[in-house]
Amino acid sequence: xxxxxxxxxxxxxxxxxxxxxxxxxxxxxxxxxxxxxxxxxxxxxxxxxxxxxxxxxxxxxxxxxxxxxxxxxxxxxxxxxxxxxxxxxxxxxxxxxxxxxxxxxxxxxxxxxxxxxxxxxxxxxxxxxxxxxxxxx
Amino acid sequence: xxxxxxxxxxxxxxxxxxxxxxxxxxxxxxxxxxxxxxxxxxxxxxxxxxxxxxxxxxxxxxxxxxxxxxxxxxxxxxxxxxxxxxxxxxxxxxxxxxxxxxxxxxxxxxxxxxxxxxxxxxxxxxxxxxxxxxxxxxxxxxxxxxx
Numbered sequence: 001x002x003x004x005x006x007x008x009x010x011x012x013x014x015x016x017x018x019x020x021x022x023x024x025x026x027x028x029x030x031x032x033x034x035x036x037x038x039x040x041x042x043x044x045x046x047x048x049x050x051x052x053x054x055x056x057x058x059x060x061x062x063x064x065x066x067x068x069x070x071x072x073x074x075x076x077x078x079x080x081x082x083x084x085x086x087x088x089x090x091x092x093x094x095x096x097x098x099x100x101x102x103x104x105x106x107x108x109x110x111x112x113x114x115x116x117x118x119x120x121x122x123x124x125x126x127x128x129x130x131x132x133x134x135x136x137x
Numbered sequence: 138x139x140x141x142x143x144x145x146x147x148x149x150x151x152x153x154x155x156x157x158x159x160x161x162x163x164x165x166x167x168x169x170x171x172x173x174x175x176x177x178x179x180x181x182x183x184x185x186x187x188x189x190x191x192x193x194x195x196x197x198x199x200x201x202x203x204x205x206x207x208x209x210x211x212x213x214x215x216x217x218x219x220x221x222x223x224x225x226x227x228x229x230x231x232x233x234x235x236x237x238x239x240x241x242x243x244x245x246x247x248x249x250x251x252x253x254x255x256x257x258x259x260x261x262x263x264x265x266x267x268x269x270x271x272x273x274x275x276x277x278x279x280x281x282x283x284x
Contacts, residue, residue: 019180019181021178021179021180022172022173022178022179022211022212024169024172024173024209024210024211024212025179025211027209027223029223029225029226030223030226032209032211032219032221032223032231033219033221033229033231033243034211034212034213034214034219034221034231035211037213037214037215038214039181039182039183039184039214040182040184040214040215041182042182045181046181046182066180066181067180068180070178070179070180111254112235113233113235113237113239113240113241113254114241114254115241116213116215116217116233116235116241117233117241117242117243117252117253117254118243118252120219120231120233120241120242120243120252121243121244121245121250121251121252123231123243124229124231124243124244124245124250125245125250127226128226128227128229128245
C-alpha cells in the first residue's frame, strides 16, 4: 500500500486525471493530443489517480501540486485501461500523493521527428478516450 | 457594376475575409508563444516554446490553401507547436511543427490511424498532410471551430 492508501498497482478501471493549465490544451469537446504528450525530461506524462468526482478533491490536488501561479482550467480524465490499450504503461509514482505516470512512449534518438509522429499517434488515442471535466462550467 | 467587375469585387472581399482569419490565427499563435515562453508553463515540466517553431508555424499557416480550414493550436511539452484539425474525438489530424523542416503528423479516422513525417519547404504544405486533413475534416468544415 502507498502512503496515500492507494494500491501500488494502478488498476485498469482507475481514473487518471491530467490537469489542464492552458486554454490551448482543449477544445469545447475534448482535450487535445498535446495535453497527453510526455515531458522531454522524464519521458513520461504526469497524471493523478482521481476521477471527476468528488470535484472538490480533484481541484484541490490540482491547486496544491500542479497549479503554482497557473490557473487549472479543467482536467482530462481517462481510464488506466484505455491508456494501456493504446500500448502505454501506467505506474504509481508517489510522492506526491495519488501521483502516477504514463510511460512507454516511443523514443528514437536517431529520428526525433519520427519519434514525435509515433508519440502523437498514441496521444491521439489517449485523448480520444478521455473525458473533459471543466473546473468552471 | 458589370458581371466581371462584380466577380472581381466578390473575390477581393473573400480574400480579405480569408486573410483576416489567417491574421487572427497568427495573432493567436503569438499570444500562445507569450503564454508558453517560460519553462514549466504547464506545471509538469514542459519546455518553453521554441521561437523557431513559432516562426515555422506562421509560415505553415500562411502556406495553407484557402480551401483548408484553419487548425486549432497548442504547444507541446517539448516546445513544438501542434496544429490540430478536429472533427470529432475519433476523427482528427495533428501536425507537429518544430524548429526543423521535417513535420511529424498523426491521425485517427474512425478505426483507421497512423503517423508519418513530411518535409515542409516553408512555402508549400506537403501533399500527404493536406490529403490527410481533407480526408478527415473535408473542405471548410463548419464543425471545426475553436471553443
